[in-house]
Amino acid sequence: MPSDMPALPPALDLLGIAIFALTGALLAARLRQTFVTMAFFALVTGVGGGSVRDLLIGAPVFWVRDPLVAPVCLGVAIVAWIAPRRWWEGSGNLIEWADAAGLAAYSVLGTIKALRFGVPPVPAILMGVVTGCVGGIIRDVLAGQPSILMRPELYVTAAALAASLAAVGILAGLSPAITWAVAAAAGFALRGAAIRWSLALPSYGGARQV
Amino acid sequence: MPSDMPALPPALDLLGIAIFALTGALLAARLRQTFVTMAFFALVTGVGGGSVRDLLIGAPVFWVRDPLVAPVCLGVAIVAWIAPRRWWEGSGNLIEWADAAGLAAYSVLGTIKALRFGVPPVPAILMGVVTGCVGGIIRDVLAGQPSILMRPELYVTAAALAASLAAVGILAGLSPAITWAVAAAAGFALRGAAIRWSLALPSYGGARQV
Amino acid sequence: MPSDMPALPPALDLLGIAIFALTGALLAARLRQTFVTMAFFALVTGVGGGSVRDLLIGAPVFWVRDPLVAPVCLGVAIVAWIAPRRWWEGSGNLIEWADAAGLAAYSVLGTIKALRFGVPPVPAILMGVVTGCVGGIIRDVLAGQPSILMRPELYVTAAALAASLAAVGILAGLSPAITWAVAAAAGFALRGAAIRWSLALPSYGGARQV
Numbered sequence: 107m108p109s110d111m112p113a114l115p116p117a118l119d120l121l122g123i124a125i126f127a128l129t130g131a132l133l134a135a136r137l138r139q140t141f142v143t144m145a146f147f148a149l150v151t152g153v154g155g156g157s158v159r160d161l162l163i164g165a166p167v168f169w170v171r172d173p174l175v176a177p178v179c180l181g182v183a184i185v186a187w188i189a190p191r192r193w194w195e196g197s198g199n200l201i202e203w204a205d206a207a208g209l210a211a212y213s214v215l216g217t218i219k220a221l222r223f224g225v226p227p228v229p230a231i232l233m234g235v236v237t238g239c240v241g242g243i244i245r246d247v248l249a250g251q252p253s254i255l256m257r258p259e260l261y262v263t264a265a266a267l268a269a270s271l272a273a274v275g276i277l278a279g280l281s282p283a284i285t286w287a288v289a290a291a292a293g294f295a296l297r298g299a300a301i302r303w304s305l306a307l308p309s310y311g312g313a314r315q316v
Numbered sequence: 317m318p319s320d321m322p323a324l325p326p327a328l329d330l331l332g333i334a335i336f337a338l339t340g341a342l343l344a345a346r347l348r349q350t351f352v353t354m355a356f357f358a359l360v361t362g363v364g365g366g367s368v369r370d371l372l373i374g375a376p377v378f379w380v381r382d383p384l385v386a387p388v389c390l391g392v393a394i395v396a397w398i399a400p401r402r403w404w405e406g407s408g409n410l411i412e413w414a415d416a417a418g419l420a421a422y423s424v425l426g427t428i429k430a431l432r433f434g435v436p437p438v439p440a441i442l443m444g445v446v447t448g449c450v451g452g453i454i455r456d457v458l459a460g461q462p463s464i465l466m467r468p469e470l471y472v473t474a475a476a477l478a479a480s481l482a483a484v485g486i487l488a489g490l491s492p493a494i495t496w497a498v499a500a501a502a503g504f505a506l507r508g509a510a511i512r513w514s515l516a517l518p519s520y521g522g523a524r525q526v
Numbered sequence: 527m528p529s530d531m532p533a534l535p536p537a538l539d540l541l542g543i544a545i546f547a548l549t550g551a552l553l554a555a556r557l558r559q560t561f562v563t564m565a566f567f568a569l570v571t572g573v574g575g576g577s578v579r580d581l582l583i584g585a586p587v588f589w590v591r592d593p594l595v596a597p598v599c600l601g602v603a604i605v606a607w608i609a610p611r612r613w614w615e616g617s618g619n620l621i622e623w624a625d626a627a628g629l630a631a632y633s634v635l636g637t638i639k640a641l642r643f644g645v646p647p648v649p650a651i652l653m654g655v656v657t658g659c660v661g662g663i664i665r666d667v668l669a670g671q672p673s674i675l676m677r678p679e680l681y682v683t684a685a686a687l688a689a690s691l692a693a694v695g696i697l698a699g700l701s702p703a704i705t706w707a708v709a710a711a712a713g714f715a716l717r718g719a720a721i722r723w724s725l726a727l728p729s730y731g732g733a734r735q736v
Contacts, residue, residue, distance in 0.1 A: 140727035173646040307350035517560035
């Protein structure tokens with residue numbers, strides 16, 4: 107990730123990528139896949155959203171020139187493979203919450219990066235949503251699973267909230283640090299509420315009540 | 317879309333994007349999805365083909381720097397969500413014909429844009445086909461539906477006809493306006509005939525007769 | 527493909543693309559698809575991996591400016607369509623071995639191209655794997671088939687071996703020709719052994735013994 111992104115230290119950034127990568131590796135484990143598939147899923151989930159964003163906005167793809175990001179994803183896959191299985195049995199909840207934090211943080215980061223590249227507000231917000239959600243969508247399509255897109259679970263909405271607040275904050279001239287904190291906290295809170303109370307959006311036709 | 321594309325006024329261009337976006341939104345409605353999924357499908361279907369073309373030919377992705385395209389797609393999703401359901405019940409046929417017009421127009425536009433970027437004829441024709449068809453293919457893959465690619469229905473062929481005529485016209489030095497009109501009309505006529513008489517291509521092995 | 531890739535003459539390069547394209551066309555035939563689908567699959571399989579690699583490393587997409595690659599893929603589809611069906615019945619084995627050669631060669635080629643573009647070693651190896659494998663993965667996702675990623679069969683591993691040896695050879699200063707030969711031979715041998723003795727990787731949880 108470029109060093110000019112405000113208020114996300116590189117170590118935190120790598121931590122976020124590692125968490126996304128772990129969700130990919132654990133899906134592969136759940137599907138009883140091989141180590142190679144696990145590594146592929148870790149990589150695609152960790153860097154997929156940011157890669158699509160960078161291609162769309164015309165930026166160099168962040169991880170291709172970075173000596174650390176890809177090894178971190180592969181390292182996550184190695185840990186997921188060799189760790190005792192019970193590590194992951196009790197951790198579904200922890201991983202879901204960590205994923206919520208990553209989702210919120212990356213949606214903000216993607217929006218701000220797009221705005222800095224001169225992208226207008228509405229596409230910039232969409233770039234934030236892409237950064238947060240597309241890695242998981244690619245992972246699910248490759249796995250032949252119904253992606254988060256096709257489930258009523260409130261997920262993309264939390265990314266859209268974080269991205270929108272980030273765009274509003276930056277365009278209103280707020281300090282990047284405050285914008286970061288408020289937008290990411292709101293996205294995380296919404297996704298957290300969805301996890302805690304199983305919030306779902308209504309489906310078309312109104313068959314489902316929230 | 318760049319303003320140097322011949323004979324497609326910006327309003328018509330946005331109309332074409334809106335029609336493609338509507339086909340995406342209505343697929344989400346048919347699958348009883350949420351509004352967020354509907355918006356995502358509207359966007360992917362409206363801009364997917366042109367995005368892949370722009371990435372492949374090395375052009376800036378047309379909608380990322382445009383302040384109107386993404387809001388139009390999102391607006392289409394809002395209309396699709398709030399309009400009374402009976403609007404869409406009677407409209408399947410109309411939408412199919414509108415999609416045929418969009419398919420023909422975008423296949424021509426994509427080919428001409430690629431030729432202007434210095435792409436040789438055969439890849440340029442393929443870029444036209446990509447522009448017309450890939451948005452719908454991505455939409456179907458995300459939805460877990462069999463894409464137009466896997467159905468014998470005559471669809472990609474109409475895009476290929478429009479794109480080929482566009483390339484021939486431009487390379488033969490015909491005026492862009494005439495090329496546009498002839499190529500798009502031919503593609504539209506072929507796709508229209510396919511809708512009207514359920515034309516399908518023969519399958520490999522000859523099991524199916526046209 | 528750029529002419530500065532060592533030790534892969536253009537004719538061999540087109541042959542490799544044609545072989546990959548043929549695997550795409552024959553999958554379409556097996557699924558009883560139309561000629562248009564066959565041509566689309568031939569193209570996607572032939573150029574998909576190299577296209578994703580070029581997008582990720584920021585290189586011009588190799589086949590878009592090339593007057594020959596796309597016609598070769600389309601020509602392969604025509605041959606696959608009109609040839610008597612018994613040609614392909616006896617040839618499954620030959621095609622699998624040819625695919626193994628293409629896999630090894632392209633994994634090496636992709637890695638070397640990425641290194642020349644200044645990509646660090648680990649991402650460069652991944653670019654090699656992408657070049658060798660992603661065309662087939664896109665083909666399988668479009669066809670709604672379980673991709674090579676989701677089968678325990680040893681395939682991506684052979685690409686990773688070839689790509690890793692290529693990176694080691696180049697970074698150790700070995701001559702490109704020797705690096706090419708050793709890395710591609712090792713990848714081909716591993717994939718060949720997997721075909722010959724049905725080698726598979728163990729799955730997560732240890733249910734499957736190699």
